Amino acid sequence: xxxxxxxxxxxxxxxxxxxxxxxxxxxxxxxxxxxxxxxxxxxxxxxxxxxxxxxxxxxxxxxxxxxxxxxxxxxxxxxxxxxxxxxxxxxxxxxxxxxxxxxxxxxxxxxxxxxxxxxxxxxxxxxxxxxxxxxxxxxxxxxxxxxxxxxxxxxxxxxxxxxxxxxxxxxxxxxxxxxxxxxxxxxxxxxxxxxxxxxxxxxxxxxxxxxxxxxxxxxxxxxxxxxxxxxxxxxxxxxxxxxxxxxxxxxxxxxxxxxxxxxxxxxxxxxxxxxxxxxxxxxxxxxxxxxxxxxxxxxxxxxxxxxxxxxxxxxxxxxxxxxxxxxxxxxxxxxxxxxxxxxxxxxxxxxxxxxxxxxxxxxxxxxxxxxxxxxxxxxxxxxxxxxxxxxxxxxxxxxxxxxxxxxxxxxxxxxxxxxxxxxxxxxxxxxxxxxxxxxxxxxxxxxxxxxxxxxxxxxxxxxxxxxxxxxxxxxxxxxxxxxxxxxxxxxxxxxxxxxxxxxxxxxxxxxxxxxxxxxxxxxxxxxxxxxx
Amino acid sequence: xxxxxxxxxxxxxxxxxxxxxxxxxxxxxxxxxxxxxxxxxxxxxxxxxxxxxxxxxxxxxxxxxxxxxxxxxxxxxxxxxxxxxxxxxxxxxxxxxxxx
Numbered sequence: 257x258x259x260x261x262x263x264x265x266x267x268x269x270x271x272x273x274x275x276x277x278x279x280x281x282x283x284x285x286x287x288x289x290x291x292x293x294x295x296x297x298x299x300x301x302x303x304x305x306x307x308x309x310x311x312x313x314x315x316x317x318x319x320x321x322x323x324x325x326x327x328x329x330x331x332x333x334x335x336x337x338x339x340x341x342x343x344x345x346x347x348x349x350x351x352x353x354x355x356x357x358x359x360x361x362x363x364x365x366x367x368x369x370x371x372x373x374x375x376x377x378x379x380x381x382x383x384x385x386x387x388x389x390x391x392x393x394x395x396x397x398x399x400x401x402x403x404x405x406x407x408x409x410x411x412x413x414x415x416x417x418x419x420x421x422x423x424x425x426x427x428x429x430x431x432x433x434x435x436x437x438x439x440x441x442x443x444x445x446x447x448x449x450x451x452x453x454x455x456x457x458x459x460x461x462x463x464x465x466x467x468x469x470x471x472x473x474x475x476x477x478x479x480x481x482x483x484x485x486x487x488x489x490x491x492x493x494x495x496x497x498x499x500x501x502x503x504x505x506x507x508x509x510x511x512x513x514x515x516x517x518x519x520x521x522x523x524x525x526x527x528x529x530x531x532x533x534x535x536x537x538x539x540x541x542x543x544x545x546x547x548x549x550x551x552x553x554x555x556x557x558x559x560x561x562x563x564x565x566x567x568x569x570x571x572x573x574x575x576x577x578x579x580x581x582x583x584x585x586x587x588x589x590x591x592x593x594x595x596x597x598x599x600x601x602x603x604x605x606x607x608x609x610x611x612x613x614x615x616x617x618x619x620x621x622x623x624x625x626x627x628x629x630x631x632x633x634x635x636x637x638x639x640x641x642x643x644x645x646x647x648x649x650x651x652x653x654x655x656x657x658x659x660x661x662x663x664x665x666x667x668x669x670x671x672x673x674x675x676x677x678x679x680x681x682x683x684x685x686x687x688x689x690x691x692x693x694x695x696x697x698x699x700x701x702x703x704x705x706x707x708x709x710x711x712x713x714x715x716x717x718x719x720x721x722x723x724x725x726x727x728x729x730x731x732x733x734x735x736x737x738x739x740x741x742x743x744x745x746x747x748x749x750x751x752x753x754x755x756x757x758x759x760x761x762x763x764x765x766x767x768x769x770x771x772x773x774x775x776x777x778x779x780x781x782x783x784x785x786x787x788x
Numbered sequence: 789x790x791x792x793x794x795x796x797x798x799x800x801x802x803x804x805x806x807x808x809x810x811x812x813x814x815x816x817x818x819x820x821x822x823x824x825x826x827x828x829x830x831x832x833x834x835x836x837x838x839x840x841x842x843x844x845x846x847x848x849x850x851x852x853x854x855x856x857x858x859x860x861x862x863x864x865x866x867x868x869x870x871x872x873x874x875x876x877x878x879x880x881x882x883x884x885x886x887x888x
Contacts, residue, residue, distance in 0.1 A: 347842070377846055394812055395839045417811070 259461060259525045260365075261723040263470040263532045263716075264518060265317075265372065267310065268477030268687075269694045270538035271301065276489040277511050286508050289519035293533070297698030298740045300708035301538075302716070306648040306661050307595050308537035308689040310477070311346055313713055314373050317536060318355045320717030320732035320757075324651025327352040328374060329658070330594045336582075336607070343590070348374050348388075352653055354729075354757040356468075356717045357382060362758075365467040365724050368460045371453050372472050384466050387456060389474060393421035412459050420452035434482060436499050442482045443506045446475035447513060454517040461524055468724055469525065473514060480539045483507045484687030488541060491685070528700060530723045534716045535693035542668030542688035544681050546629075546638055548589045549578055549671075551678040552597070555625045559584035560674040578672045583608050587622055587659075592669045596658025597622065619644070619659060626662065629678070638679055640665045667691070701745030708739050727754025790847040797881070798822050798874040804843045805830065805870060822871030837868070844877060852880045 278291035285291045305312040305323055311331055312323040319326050328351055332343050351374060357367050358379055367384035369375055376388035378401035386401040387409070396417050397406040409415055434442060450473050457471040485491045486504040496504075522531050552558040559581040578588050586609060587599045599619060600609030610618050629638045641663035649657040664670065668688045695711050697719070714734030721728055722736045728751065736751045792803040802820050809830060816829065826832040826840070841854040857876045858865055 345838075377842060392835055392839075394836060395808070397811060398808060398839070398843060 259465050259469045259529050260467045260725070261469070261532070261720055262521060262525045262529050263468065263534070263720055264521065265314075265470065265472035265474075266476045266514070266533060266535050266694070267314075267472060267474035268480050268537060268539050268689065269533075269535035270480075270540075270690060270692070271299075271694055272489070272539065272690075273480070273487050273511075274694065277508075277515075286511050287515035289515050289522070293518075293522075293531070293696055293698045294705075296704050297531075297696055298703045298706045298708060299694065299696045300737070300740075301710040302534055302693040302695040303710050303712050304537040304689070304691045304693055305713060306643060307593075308667075308691045308693075309593055309595075310373055310536055313536035313693075314472075315351055316713050317534060317716045318357070318372060318374075319351065319353045320356070320714045320729065320734040321353050322649065322651060322714065322733055324645075324649035324654045324657065325353055325733075327653030327656055329596075329649075329656060330591055332591050332593070333656070334590050334598075336600070346374065348376055348378070350374075356720055357384070357386065359721060359729065359757060360468055360724055360726060363726055365726070366464065367468040368457075368464065368466040368470065370457055370460070370471040371474060372470070384468075385460055385464065389472060390422045392423070393417040396421055408463075409456055409459070412455050415455065416448075416452060419448045420456070439482045440503065440506065443479050443503065443510060446478050447510055450475045450510075450514060450517065454520070457521060458524060461521065468720065469521075470720075471521070473517070475510060476514070476535070477539075479507060479510055480687040482686065484539065484541055485685055487511075491541075522698075530697065530699040530702060532698075532716070532720060532723065533694065533696040534713070536713065538690035538692040538694070539687050540667050540690040541685040542664075542666045542682065543685050544638075544666060544668065544679055545671050546664055546668065547671045547673055547675055547678050547680075548597075548662070549580070550674055550676055551629055552588060552625075553674070554678070557585065557587040557622065557625075579674075586610050586618065589670055589672050590658075592672055594658055595662050595664070595670055597626070597660040597662065599659040622660065626660070631679070636665065638665055639663070697740050701741055701749070703740060703742055706739070708737060711737055722749075722751055725749065727752045729753075729755065729757045731756040792847055796874075797878050798871060800847060801844070801870050801874045801877070804847060805840065808836070808840060808843060820870060822869060822874065824870045825867050826870070826873075827867040834864075840873075844873070848877070848881070852877060 274287070274290065277286040278294050279285055305316050307329070309330065311328045315326045315328040316322055323329050328346050331345060333346050333350065334343050357369050357375070360367050361383040365383065367382065369385070370387050371389035373390040375386050376391045376399035378386040378388065378399060382401055385405055387396065387405065388399050391399050400406045453471060453473060457469065460466070461469050480487060483503055486500060486507045492504070522529070525531070549558045553560060561579050561581045563579065578590055580588055585600060587597055589597055599615065599622070601612055601615055602609040603612060623642050626639050626642050627637060630636060631638060639662050643661040645654055645657040645659055645661065648661055662670070666688065667690050692710065693713070695716065712734060714732065715737055716734065718728045718732050718734040718736045719740065728736060730753050738746065738751065792800060792807055794800045794803055805820050814830060824830065826837060837858070845851050857868070857872070
């Protein structure tokens, strides 16, 4: 058996950087193998989910459906309960639709999915392997599938679960301003991590040769958050400091290593494999902090709660979610990563928030207020796009989405802290998510040297299933880009839309959750305590 | 049925904890039991408690609403014994039954 389809995820990869890294330079391009992929394959910008964020975007990529259907909107899920709001973490059980791992698996294809978020806990009936991403090393064994795979990985020379796995303490730094020393450490931290994932992928590919081999390298995103000024070609002008040069060398070293991993995997997969690459979003520079809840407080929607003294107060202040007076707050932003506004509606007696009848009027006023947040010097709107949830999150899970989804003028993520001024210039630009990621394809049956128009992130799932020789489920939002494949290939392998996904996969669980709303609130409560 | 499911709830909890912590290199003097404290004795961080809750839910094929156990008067509890966890699971099983 040989690998039929190889999928390499590169979290946060953007053509802004990759186009530069494949250019000939002194001593050759930083990513010479990727240069060959560009030349011999097809590429397109890939439009992410309305909030270009890891959880909704990767789940859309893995399901071919938007967040309004799959129901994963953020890292953190909030549930209002009386006069408290509890914050929980999403996991794979919250995804309401079928993944490509399951779709391919139940049609007899063997799959391996490495380091993808929201694959933990893993499904019980997979034909293949899952080693999940975003899971601390102490829990990798239990969250990997099948049961014996973790012990098998331990036989790989130099396998180190602690190097491989997600470290929450490290990840908390990604959106913060760090010292020069910490930024250097941050980049260095991701070099051995990627090597560990590469070794796992290499091992499973040679031992198992799954039909669909998929591995995600998430260091691209992590590195770019803190090292954007050193990788963005537009920021390599003028006199560069020694630190800048050192950080650029370190960052390019990361990409050089990634290129060697890609080459090794593609080569090992053999000449008959179709290879696809995609990112969940792109990257750009964020130059300002926008304290959205502080602004909503000025407008009377948000009422902050006073922080407790001592360590508890410090933890609260450092937390990722809003600390508010729920009796008085009517609209707020829950987490920095959501970039959305939730309107609190009192649907049952005793609940706080606005009356249901006021909803449309309050939302219209809120939109106007958000539009009024402007740069005092230029008059430019700080929030360039304000989307109503029914416009961007249609589907059965829409009620869990923020009421309004925001896009800032620099594509940054908001702050939920109670600090003024509302808008403040950053000390240095940091990387933030841009809605345009990357999509590349290479191999037999794929066009050569072609640049396609922008595709959508949900197209990736459809394309991978097609590459496996499977039909595209009729309820997918994503489609196979016809121009990606040669005419001969499409004649021999027509693109067929077939039976819908097994919707209702998680329906029993969802139903139980709905009926038992109060009891299902905090399955991962303590983790959030950890994050505080 | 999960291979970790035992005759009693406390035995199941202990089996799950032993399975969960097998790679941690814990330096414990005695086997885990009802009086074992997850933080003081097993060095659980909050993320580990969550993973334990998920493992219990998977083993029993249902959600237990652990927030009722983990949160008291709006604050997170500082530590828990395996006995407390088992008693909570028993309470939920006896009052609400298994779902799956």
